[in-house]
Amino acid sequence: MTKKLKGVAIGAGYFSRFQYEAWTRIPEVAITALCDLNTTRAKEVKNTYLIKKQYQDYKEMLIQEKPDFVDIITPPETHFEMCCFAADQGIDIICQKPLAPTYEEAIRLVAYVKSKGVRFVVHENFRFQPWHREIKKIIDHNEIGDLFNLNFRSRLGDGWGNDAYLERQPYFRDYEKLLIYETGVHYIDTFRYHAGEIKNVYAILKKLNPIIKGEDCGMMILNFKNNAHATWDANRYNESNYLSPRYTFGEYLIDGSKGSIRLYPDGKITIQLLGENEKEHAYTHNDIGFAGDCCYLFQRDYVDNMIFDGVFETNVDNYLKNLSAQEAVYQSAKINMPVEV
Numbered sequence: 001m002t003k004k005l006k007g008v009a010i011g012a013g014y015f016s017r018f019q020y021e022a023w024t025r026i027p028e029v030a031i032t033a034l035c036d037l038n039t040t041r042a043k044e045v046k047n048t049y050l051i052k053k054q055y056q057d058y059k060e061m062l063i064q065e066k067p068d069f070v071d072i073i074t075p076p077e078t079h080f081e082m083c084c085f086a087a088d089q090g091i092d093i094i095c096q097k098p099l100a101p102t103y104e105e106a107i108r109l110v111a112y113v114k115s116k117g118v119r120f121v122v123h124e125n126f127r128f129q130p131w132h133r134e135i136k137k138i139i140d141h142n143e144i145g146d147l148f149n150l151n152f153r154s155r156l157g158d159g160w161g162n163d164a165y166l167e168r169q170p171y172f173r174d175y176e177k178l179l180i181y182e183t184g185v186h187y188i189d190t191f192r193y194h195a196g197e198i199k200n201v202y203a204i205l206k207k208l209n210p211i212i213k214g215e216d217c218g219m220m221i222l223n224f225k226n227n228a229h230a231t232w233d234a235n236r237y238n239e240s241n242y243l244s245p246r247y248t249f250g251e252y253l254i255d256g257s258k259g260s261i262r263l264y265p266d267g268k269i270t271i272q273l274l275g276e277n278e279k280e281h282a283y284t285h286n287d288i289g290f291a292g293d294c295c296y297l298f299q300r301d302y303v304d305n306m307i308f309d310g311v312f313e314t315n316v317d318n319y320l321k322n323l324s325a326q327e328a329v330y331q332s333a334k335i336n337m338p339v340e341v
Contacts, residue, residue: 011073012036022296087116126186128297130285145257150230154250157239178214205333208237
């Protein structure tokens with residue numbers, strides 16, 4: 001490759017730093033500019049990650065910089081306008097999730113950007129956590145046979161009390177939909193990555209903290225077309241007893257016809273075949289960046305596919321399947337019945 005891919009980024013909030021840091025470790029990319037309305041925050045990010053320019057107006061930045069791609073790291077209500085403007089300039093797009101405030105807006109956004117012929121990818125990084133990549137390999141090698149049960153249990157403990165979410169993402173307090181919209185969609189995608197396409201869903205959703213608007217507790221059950229089922233038992237209210245709750249985000253059990261896979265909160269994976277003792281499965285994972293360095297792994301995969309014209313796993317057509325399932329989850333909780341996807 002003779003020249004670097006030229007990228008710019010919009011947003012300098014809490015999570016953006018994981019992405020900026022990851023870009024510094026990808027030699028094929030140069031992030032030449034960033035934009036944020038908060039100039040103090042933007043300057044700090046600019047200086048920390050040695051980015052040459054900062055802007056307050058993202059449109060000016062996109063026109064002036066003429067990048068190969070833009071990394072949009074802003075709240076969902078900004079995405080429609082930003083993505084459409086970038087598409088109008090012929091600029092490829094990485095967009096943070098949630099993709100849009102509503103499923104209907106997400107569909108309109110995807111249709112518009114696709115009509116402009118640019119590449120459009122959602123920054124969905126949970127499937128890129130190294131344990132989920134390794135579990136996928138174990139499943140694909142048929143080490144535990146046909147899947148029938150996937151169960152993930154998560155307690156994040158950042159949403160109780162009067163100061164819930166203030167430290168990292170205070171806007172979570174005002175989300176009309178929270179647990180599934182912000183966190184559960186990661187597991188819809190991860191379960192699909194491991195088990196295939198979803199047939200129907202059933203969900204129970206609750207609000208435990210009265211100071212927030214959306215739900216913060218839930219039980220989500222996904223039934224797959226291959227007759228496997230997945231359960232996500234989660235809340236953001238109660239605390240875990242893990243040393244690092246935001247490393248794996250919980251415990252994962254996958255049962256198959258030959259045995260089981262277990263993911264532990266410290267990233268350890270074990271395989272227990274029927275009639276045998278549980279054995280640790282050796283693989284590499286590092287406590288770097290966010291959740292096993294999954295931002296870097298996502299961004300590395302994005303760049304490889306840009307260079308070699310590959311298929312993006314979280315392209316928007318694929319990601320709309322997650323959002324369709326997400327809509328069904330909320331509908332199921334509303335009517336207290338299973339809903340087809």
